[in-house]
Amino acid sequence: MHTDSKTSLVLSDAPIGSLTGSPVKPDRLQELFKAYDPILSEISKLRGLDLSEVHPAVIFEPTAAYRRAR
Amino acid sequence: MISESMEWSSLREMSDGLTNRKFSSVELTQHLLDRIARHDQAIKSFIHISEHALTQARASDARRLRRNATLGPLDGIAVALKDNYLTADMPTTAGTSASGVTFATEDSACAQRLRAAGCVLLGKTRTHEFAWGATSPPVSNPWDIERIPGGSSGGSAASVAAGFVPLALGSDTGGSVRIPASFCGTVGIKPTFGRISRAGIVPHSWSLDHPGTLTRTVEDAAIAMTVLAGYDPRDPACQDQPVPDYTADVGRSIRGLRIGIIDNHFMDRNSPDVQNAVNASIDLLKRSGARTVHFSLPLLAFGLGAIYAIELASSGAYHDHAVNTGLSIGYQKDVRALVEMGRLVSAVDYLKAEQVRMLLCDEFRRIFDQVDVVITPTEPITAWHKGRDTVGIAGVDESVLAASWRLTYPFNLTGLPAISVPCGFDKEGMPIGLQIAGRPFDESTVLRCAAVVERLLNLKRRPAMS
Numbered sequence: 001m002h003t004d005s006k007t008s009l010v011l012s013d014a015p016i017g018s019l020t021g022s023p024v025k026p027d028r029l030q031e032l033f034k035a036y037d038p039i040l041s042e043i044s045k046l047r048g049l050d051l052s053e054v055h056p057a058v059i060f061e062p063t064a065a066y067r068r069a070r
Numbered sequence: 071m072i073s074e075s076m077e078w079s080s081l082r083e084m085s086d087g088l089t090n091r092k093f094s095s096v097e098l099t100q101h102l103l104d105r106i107a108r109h110d111q112a113i114k115s116f117i118h119i120s121e122h123a124l125t126q127a128r129a130s131d132a133r134r135l136r137r138n139a140t141l142g143p144l145d146g147i148a149v150a151l152k153d154n155y156l157t158a159d160m161p162t163t164a165g166t167s168a169s170g171v172t173f174a175t176e177d178s179a180c181a182q183r184l185r186a187a188g189c190v191l192l193g194k195t196r197t198h199e200f201a202w203g204a205t206s207p208p209v210s211n212p213w214d215i216e217r218i219p220g221g222s223s224g225g226s227a228a229s230v231a232a233g234f235v236p237l238a239l240g241s242d243t244g245g246s247v248r249i250p251a252s253f254c255g256t257v258g259i260k261p262t263f264g265r266i267s268r269a270g271i272v273p274h275s276w277s278l279d280h281p282g283t284l285t286r287t288v289e290d291a292a293i294a295m296t297v298l299a300g301y302d303p304r305d306p307a308c309q310d311q312p313v314p315d316y317t318a319d320v321g322r323s324i325r326g327l328r329i330g331i332i333d334n335h336f337m338d339r340n341s342p343d344v345q346n347a348v349n350a351s352i353d354l355l356k357r358s359g360a361r362t363v364h365f366s367l368p369l370l371a372f373g374l375g376a377i378y379a380i381e382l383a384s385s386g387a388y389h390d391h392a393v394n395t396g397l398s399i400g401y402q403k404d405v406r407a408l409v410e411m412g413r414l415v416s417a418v419d420y421l422k423a424e425q426v427r428m429l430l431c432d433e434f435r436r437i438f439d440q441v442d443v444v445i446t447p448t449e450p451i452t453a454w455h456k457g458r459d460t461v462g463i464a465g466v467d468e469s470v471l472a473a474s475w476r477l478t479y480p481f482n483l484t485g486l487p488a489i490s491v492p493c494g495f496d497k498e499g500m501p502i503g504l505q506i507a508g509r510p511f512d513e514s515t516v517l518r519c520a521a522v523v524e525r526l527l528n529l530k531r532r533p534a535m536s
Contacts, residue, residue, distance in 0.1 A: 022413040023394050035407050036414050038469065039382070042375035043415065046422040049372065056424030057431065058277070064306050 072097045077105050077233035078532060081290035084236055085143040088134065095127035095134075095146030099190050102148050106193075106234045109535050112215050114208045115228040117153050118160050119193040126190040133188070143293045145188030150238040152226050153194040154201050156270040157181050160191070164272040165199040165206075165222075168400030171392070178270025179302050180239055180281055187297045192235055195225030199405045201241055201274045202385060204249055204474035205456070207402075211254055212533040213500055217453040220250030220474065223284065227254040230284045231533060237294050238284045243274045244377055245448075245478025247282035248490040252448035252503025255492045255533070257520065258284045259291045262511050263485030264309035266295075267302030275384035277307070278377070278482045288491060288521040292316035295513060311511055319518040325359030327519060330441035335370040336477055339464045340450040347494030347502040348447045354526045355445075355519070363441050369433055370480060372426050374472065377479045379415050379423035386412010427483050434484050438509045443519050446477050448490040448503030477505060487513045491520040492529050499531075 016022070016029055024032065072093040076084070087093050103123065110116055120126075130146035140146070151157060154164045155178045162173040177185065184191060198206045198221040206224025211217040212232040219228040223240025227250030230238050240247040242260040251258025260282040268279055283294040296317060301310040329352065331337065337345070356362060389409035392398040398406050437444060450463050450473060460467045468476070481488040486507050493504035504523055508516040 020413040022410065024410055028410075032407060032410055032414065036411050039378050039411070040414075043379050043419050043423070045372050045375045046379070046419060046426060049422065049426070051422055051425040051429075054425040054428055056421050057427040058421075058424045067303055067306075 072101050076101055078286075079236070080287045081147055081236035081285060081293055082143065082287070084147055085140075085145070088146045089140055095130040095190060096124060098146065099123055099127040099148050099192065102192065102234060109232060110234065112535075113210050113212055113228050113232050115195050115225040115232065115234060116150070116193045117163065117196045117225065120160050120191055122159050123148065123190050123192045130188050130190065141186075141188035142297065144184065144297055146190065147237065148190045148192040148235050149184055150193050150195045150226060150229050150235045151181060151191065152223050152238070152240050153197050154241055154272040155181055155194075155239055156272070157191065157194065160194050162194070162272070164201070165197040166401060168392075168397055170397050170400070173272060176270065179267035179304065180298055181270065183298055183300075195223070195229050195238055197225060198222035198246075199402045200272065200385070200389070200409075201243060201246055202405045202408050204246070204471055206250070207456075211453050212535060213255060214453070217455050217500070218253065220253035220453060222246040223258075223282075224250045226284045227251050227256050227258065230254070230256045230286055232535060233532070236286060236290060240282050240284050241271055241274070242280045242282045242482065243278045244381060244475040244482050247280070247284060248448050248478050248488060248503065248505060249474050251284055251490040253453035253501065255501030255531075256284050256286055257288055257291050257489065257491050257524075258282060259295065259489040259513070259516070260481065260487065261295060261299065261513050262487045264307045265311070265487070265511065265513065266298045267300070267305040267308045269302055269304035273388050275381045277384070278381060280482065280485075288489075288517055288524050289317060289320050291489065292320050292517050295517075314514055316514055316517055319514045320521045322518050323359065324355060324519055324522045327355070327360040327443065327515075328441040329355060329360050329362045330365055330437050330444040331362050332365045332367050332370075332437070332444060332446065334366050334368065335373075336446035339466065340447050341452070341463060341496070343496035344447050344450060344452070344502050348445070348504055351493040351504050351523055351527065352445060355522065358522060358526065365437055367433055367437070369426070369430055373430065373480055373483060374476070376423040376426040376430070377475075377483055379419045380427070382408065382412050383415040383420045384412075385409050386415065430480065431484050434486060442508070442515050444507045446505045446507070448477060448505040449474065450476060452496045452498070452500035452502060481507050486510060487516050489516050489520045491523050493523060493527060494529070495531065
């Protein structure tokens with residue numbers, strides 16, 4: 001998958017399925033890419049942010065399994 | 071004896087009637103079943119009516135007689151559950167008709183709590199398939215059956231707005247309780263993430279899914295919250311926090327309440343009717359002793375990308391087996407595309423979304439250092455006509471999904487409690503919702519503020535159902 005600076009999607013058919021693990025066929029992937037394009041333009045805004053000092057909101061909690069077992 | 075307009079009574083009024091033996095739960099339940107039989111062919115809010123409803127009502131009546139007391143305010147009250155809550159005595163479909171997809175016949179945590187409170191579980195309401203959308207086909211909006219009810223808890227909101235039940239459960243991942251509440255003119259609350267157990271709700275996006283309620287009054291929302299809130303170790307996100315009596319603060323003054331207004335994102339691109347109704351509500355609150363503080367939150371420019379990345383990746387993971395085995399081919403076209411897109415979100419994009427989410431939580435904490443609630447419109451427009459893929463708002467076309475959750479998803483990303491309370495009608499008579507959000511686990515202040523809006527506006531209009 002190649003994205004240009006404006007993040008519009010261009011399908012190069014070979015490795016997409018194996019790269020993403022998607023089992024859908026290439027023609028279906030084309031449809032998905034078309035639908036995904038406006039969504040990707042929103043997601044790609046995150047790529048310009050330097051967040052290296054920010055912990056993600058996902059926090060691993062090793063005691064959760066023990067709490068569940070109580 | 072039951073009155074002809076009993077269906078429009080609040081849950082509290084119904085409960086008082088049962089306690090004072092003005093009518094029985096059997097009479098009340100039969101009255102609502104008759105109404106559903108008359109009107110739900112047009113609204114299509116229910117996917118299943120329980121064959122056990124009258125048996126449960128009889129049991130409630132017998133218990134009340136035997137004990138000369140009720141189990142509480144929900145004893146004998148008919149309640150509907152969104153069709154993504156598992157139930158032991160009713161089928162669950164999560165809105166899908168795809169072959170090979172089945173769900174356990176056991177009670178979700180919320181169904182258990184409702185049964186323990188003596189409720190009559192009347193039926194299951196339609197949801198947008200897998201709660202992944204904002205239109206809930208084929209449900210119609212009771213205010214205009216040519217329009218959508220909103221979603222994904224569209225059946226629940228429509229059933230409450232149509233006078234079929236006084237309380238319905240919904241779930242809210244990006245706004246799915248508050249969006250249909252706004253469009254159908256009901257109260258809809260999504261409490262803090264971890265306040266109500268999600269155990270037994272078909273997952274959509276683990277870190278965004280919130281159980282919630284739809285009611286016709288704020289007090290009824292408080293009654294339901296008091297029953298549903300509480301710790302459950304089966305839900306890894308559920309928090310062991312004390313549960314107050316949420317009805318205690320409803321009716322209290324808001325003198326001195328500090329209201330946050332976030333001028334960008336929430337207040338800068340709404341239809342004129344919505345903006346006018348919201349501004350008028352805020353003015354009313356100020357005249358009641360509240361004061362406003364204005365903020366700008368530029369980080370919200372990244373919010374849509376963040377929730378897309380998290381929700382697509384999460385629902386992609388949940389439905390991955392269905393995609394791999396071809397079951398998802400049987401999903402509705404829009405939902406199939408959304409779950410298949412999950413694979414296109416990279417792990418880096420997903421984690422950057424979770425980083426933005428942390429920043430957003432920090433920003434809202436800073437805002438809540440200075441104010442008690444944040445007020446916004448729930449929706450930028452009122453319910454639109456069925457069949458549309460895009461809607462125009464203030465001269466800009468948006469996809470219906472992007473438009474419908476623009477003002478609600480920030481409170482899913484942050485997990486903060488948020489309520490939608492009716493605050494007026496547009497020129498075509500469609501309801502407008504006001505959104506009030508609060509600090510984590512401060513549902514009481516959110517409910518108190520919403521109750522003041524409800525009391526001051528005193529909106530008495532009901533959908534004119536033939």
